[in-house]
Amino acid sequence: MAGRVLIADATPTNRIVLRVRLLAACYDISQAASAADVMARVAKGGIDVIILASDLPDRPVTALCAALRRSGSAGEPRILVLQNRADPAARLALLGSGADDVMVKPVDDAVLLARMRNLMRARDSERELRLRDGTDRALGLAEAAAPFERPAEIAVLANAGETRLEALCAPLRARPLYRLSNRDPRDVLRDENPSSEVYVVSETVLGGQALSLLAELRARPASRHAGILYIARADQSQGAAAALDLGASDILMEPVDPREFALRLDKQIASERIRQRLRASVRAGLKAALTDPLTGLYNRRYALPHIERMAERAAREDRPFAVMIADLDRFKRINDRHGHQEGDRVLARAAERLSGSLRSADLIARLGGEEFLIAMPDTDAQRAMQAARRLCAAVRTSPDETVPVTISLGVAMGDGSSTVEGILEQSDAALYAAKKGGRNRAMLYDDRMVLSRIASPVRQAQLPLFAAGGT
Amino acid sequence: MAGRVLIADATPTNRIVLRVRLLAACYDISQAASAADVMARVAKGGIDVIILASDLPDRPVTALCAALRRSGSAGEPRILVLQNRADPAARLALLGSGADDVMVKPVDDAVLLARMRNLMRARDSERELRLRDGTDRALGLAEAAAPFERPAEIAVLANAGETRLEALCAPLRARPLYRLSNRDPRDVLRDENPSSEVYVVSETVLGGQALSLLAELRARPASRHAGILYIARADQSQGAAAALDLGASDILMEPVDPREFALRLDKQIASERIRQRLRASVRAGLKAALTDPLTGLYNRRYALPHIERMAERAAREDRPFAVMIADLDRFKRINDRHGHQEGDRVLARAAERLSGSLRSADLIARLGGEEFLIAMPDTDAQRAMQAARRLCAAVRTSPDETVPVTISLGVAMGDGSSTVEGILEQSDAALYAAKKGGRNRAMLYDDRMVLSRIASPVRQAQLPLFAAGGT
Structure with missing residues (x-):
């Protein structure tokens, strides 16, 4: 917590006087008598601010500032030069070589301490x-x-x-x-x-x-x-x-x-x-944590809480919503016959077509593998099925293409009492029925379908949501 | 940029006086004459701070504070109550119901404005x-x-x-x-x-x-x-x-x-x-952007710059380093025969065994699919091959297990002149040779192996590194 300050001055008395003046701030202070000392001490790391006399026996201070700037990471350590008397030309040269400030002695204590705090703060806010x-x-x-x-x-x-x-x-x-x-x-x-x-x-x-x-x-x-x-x-x-x-x-x-x-x-x-x-x-990093790099769609970590929120709103507004799981048909065969690269291209294209066929209020996410999740707020069963058929048609390629692609969708309706788990199970059961019924189609969940706890592997391998707490 | 302040007082003169006192800070000020007005205005959103008179005609101010706290998101808007005379009991009740501060009139202008800044800042640093x-x-x-x-x-x-x-x-x-x-x-x-x-x-x-x-x-x-x-x-x-x-x-x-x-x-x-x-x-989110959720290993977004850095250090210190690509053998067959869930379990177990067999200075990452990347600093060819054979043995299960697992490794040596791309191509060529040579083995790259630009699909589908710049 104590800032680490290096005082560099060839005259021991000067170092001691400065050290005493900095006492109130309780910095951890070390000393150097030459430019070589400074470079050696800085190389060991940990110095936050260097207070440099305007001349040192072994090297011009402007050259030392420039060397410190070249050696350290951006802006570290911060450098404050104390001049014995005002020297505007030297001042400009020092600032130009990387000194953060140049002060002329005698320096007011309040200003010196405030400047030290300013330099410490500037360093920390970047770090x-x-x-x-x-x-x-x-x-x-x-x-x-x-x-x-x-x-x-x-x-x-x-x-x-x-x-x-x-x-x-x-x-x-x-x-x-x-x-x-x-x-x-x-x-x-x-x-x-x-x-x-x-x-x-x-x-x-x-x-x-x-x-x-x-x-x-x-x-x-x-x-x-x-x-x-x-x-x-x-x-x-x-x-x-x-x-x-x-x-x-x-x-x-x-x-x-x-x-x-x-x-x-x-x-x-x-x-x-x-x-x-x-x-x-930082924002990009956080965004990357929530998106799938191949398709640019949201990932399941984003999608699941989103559906939870959709269910909460449905409860408040007493409006139904729809959730679909879409799965590319015989995707493994595409990978086997045409290679992974082609498989990736098929996935990316399907993602694009699916998202292009949705409203802006709808959510589409890649659950993993060849599986997509679609959630539509404020949507009844009839409109959900229309949408699902539209999605199915949007992805379907003409059968005589080299790589024919179709998709199957399972649709389930949610209301205020739905749980995310329940509605995913239902969409999954409907998807299973769509696959069984010959693929390339959409099915709406109904009570006669069998809910299986052994849902698709992707949904099982749940990404952990971030645990909050701790520091 | 202007903070939005709502002044709530039944007496118009009081509102005007306060408005004038806040002029210097250029807030965007709106007014309310009753608790009902306050609730209506706050419901529309955008209010940062409410300055409340200590009594309003239609509702006790403590009850209003409590209602505001229940309706808004955490700590928004901030509430400042002005009392006409000191009333310690009411003061405590107000603070207890969610007021951020209670001030007794006459309030010093400097303190009032400083408190407003404090409330604005507190809100923003969370937001x-x-x-x-x-x-x-x-x-x-x-x-x-x-x-x-x-x-x-x-x-x-x-x-x-x-x-x-x-x-x-x-x-x-x-x-x-x-x-x-x-x-x-x-x-x-x-x-x-x-x-x-x-x-x-x-x-x-x-x-x-x-x-x-x-x-x-x-x-x-x-x-x-x-x-x-x-x-x-x-x-x-x-x-x-x-x-x-x-x-x-x-x-x-x-x-x-x-x-x-x-x-x-x-x-x-x-x-x-x-x-x-x-x-x-925020830290967890950033970390998630760099790790693979299934295995907990770093992902390629982390791994590639890491190898670049390793190459830079190798150049500085003139020491060799080793890079390996490890690929589970016949992984598709495992998925087909035993299901994706079992496949995921095999991947996670292999990841665990590989990382358990490495030094702390080594890097292991999941490139995607069943491919892992291993990088070992300060390692010559002999020690790299020893390590590769150890890794091969660590993953290998006994052949009579229900799900037999083996792994193949391609090893390439890097030095100061290596590029990340070059060394990955070499490890990939060595991996290909290991697969061709019968799997369940490690091969070291040599010049007779054919470098193919059509490397494994996973390495082709490069995750974009984050673009910096812009705001």
């Missing part, structure tokens, strides 16, 4: 979306960040007619991959579908409103994960500290060098895009 | 973990919250010997499902594996440290999602507002009624457990 190494890679989470492939949307919060930020913004408006626009803060908060990836909040421009706007942005679903670049007034170091703790992604102090502004924006855009990608991959 | 209705259910995310099934771990931050919180804590220590302990704040920050689910931070006890401790807790990975209950001093409404914006989950103002303390803690524990469950389910 949390990632899983362990292998899983990452398999889910496509570990790919290197792409360069900007589409314009970056940046909202500069400013009331109409505001010009004080023009010196910073004008050069960026000319860049092709930047869409930088001044936006009225109230419009931003009211915007239902904001597309901004980074917000710029300036204390000079917004005055007392700045911090509360920042807090509002962080409380809104659409902007809570966006990058927020906060420009603090030089005489307001408490404002900078507060902004960081309220969730600013990065801060700049007035007066701001336009090149630094551009650098920091680039960085915010890049991180925001990584987070977007991670969130998309 | 974000959920997916759309059906997916939720299928992944087990939508289950009702279980009552405390294990003791709740609560850390009260206080220096040793602190007794001022005893009046609040003592009654709870007696409860069987509470584990409430005073903890030194520094120990908590240093704790590597904290088990606390809720932290109690009191301004009276911690003084000026309280807010920065709160900020530190929110910056640490282990506590950033935990519940934090902040006890503010009555004379410090700015402290309360700051605490909420720094991420306190809930606040209490001194003097605190022990019953209210218990109520709020219960609520924090319940929400923390819901969040734990949601996070666990």
Whole structure:
């Protein structure tokens, strides 16, 4: 839980002073006296933030920053450089080589600690979306960040007619991959579908409103994960500290060098895009858990709870619903005669034709093998049988095709009192009757059909639903 | 993006005054004059927070709160009640019926707005973990919250010997499902594996440290999602507002009624457990995307990038690695003669025996059908063939069993220059040779074997890896 901080400074006193100042935050602190020490310690892993003196005996600090960026995984460890005196050129070089921030001594304690928290948080929010190494890679989470492939949307919060930020913004408006626009803060908060990836909040421009706007942005679903670049007034170091703790992604102090502004924006855009990608991959991963890769249909893990819900709604609304099991006829023979590849193609085509013949409210899932499940809400027996015959005709190929395909369907009607198990058993019995009656047809379950507990193998080999609980 | 707030008060002036006070936050505000209005508006959906007057003409507000809780999904909408004067008994009743907070007029603007942000954020952080209705259910995310099934771990931050919180804590220590302990704040920050689910931070006890401790807790990975209950001093409404914006989950103002303390803690524990469950389910969903449900082994989506990584490491360390494809012999015959259920059992058993015979650094995955993939890092040809023969023997049943099972393996050696595709083709050619040579054996690839692009059907039907990018 304690963050791991590496203090790198050739002068022991400097290291001790800094260590004492960080005491309140209870970090686990280690020390380095040279760039070589830093590289060695970082190679062992576990360092979250490095605080670097602006010069080290054995290597320029810009080169060290660049080496650290090349060696570590994206953005780890975070790097904070402390300059003895303001040196704007060195500052830009450091930020450009991968330092996350450069501060000039003396640094206010509150700002230093708030910045440390900000760096720790930034690291964790990404790390949390990632899983362990292998899983990452398999889910496509570990790919290197792409360069900007589409314009970056940046909202500069400013009331109409505001010009004080023009010196910073004008050069960026000319860049092709930047869409930088001044936006009225109230419009931003009211915007239902904001597309901004980074917000710029300036204390000079917004005055007392700045911090509360920042807090509002962080409380809104659409902007809570966006990058927020906060420009603090030089005489307001408490404002900078507060902004960081309220969730600013990065801060700049007035007066701001336009090149630094551009650098920091680039960085915010890049991180925001990584987070977007991670969130998309998590969603894709979850979706993959519920779909069948061959046909793209839902799988049984999705389908069974769906039918349960359909039964609940049927009970509430007192409307019937229909469930069908469809099974390709003599599929094994297709596999044997024409090979698995052709078999897969037949399955995919059948899936496509079945789904193309259903309403959007209907569900179709692949239960496994050559078996499909279809569920139709708000449907009576007559309409269900019409649909089943339509499905049967949709899949059927002309008999003189090289690979003739037909399908059989078993249909069962559900109402508020149906259980998922019961209705699947009934559809299965009806499917058995359809197969027995000569295949290539649909049968509706009736009470004379025999319910067999030894249903088809696919339905037996139940996928376990996820167990919830535990952490 | 604008939060939707419903103001419910029978007196129009009160509604207007409140509406004006909320202006700065640009919420989308609607109004209700009675409990019936509230229920009707909420039924239409979309309301995030309701601000209720403490009395309405047509229904006691406690009853309204309870009705809202029964009708909505967990914790939505959030409810804030404004009392005209302090009424501790009514306050407890309201909190007990589902109000999220009760404030006594006049309410400080900063505290009101900060509390609104807190309620909006709490709602979103849960909503974000959920997916759309059906997916939720299928992944087990939508289950009702279980009552405390294990003791709740609560850390009260206080220096040793602190007794001022005893009046609040003592009654709870007696409860069987509470584990409430005073903890030194520094120990908590240093704790590597904290088990606390809720932290109690009191301004009276911690003084000026309280807010920065709160900020530190929110910056640490282990506590950033935990519940934090902040006890503010009555004379410090700015402290309360700051605490909420720094991420306190809930606040209490001194003097605190022990019953209210218990109520709020219960609520924090319940929400923390819901969040734990949601996070666990998301992880389970991601895991499911990478495993084969029948055998529990990894699937090809996991396996292929894993081999790629193995090849990269082999290149770095200049060490060979081995890849094998194992295929159950005459599996179709087993299915035909003994049924799919028996076939599935044979597959699961073979999977178990194969994994039981491998080292922990080795990978085994099910490619699909009756095909398995095995990858062994840091392994030369001799040791690979030993392992392959061991695997062959592990799966083989005695020939007089009812369902005799054997397996054939094709082995290929990889080095730094191998491509995943190439090495799979080679293992496949070796597997073909093993089958041709009489099955129930392992063969090592050599150059005289014919590489066929028409590899086994399973390897052809490539699962697409997830595409990253997009949102």
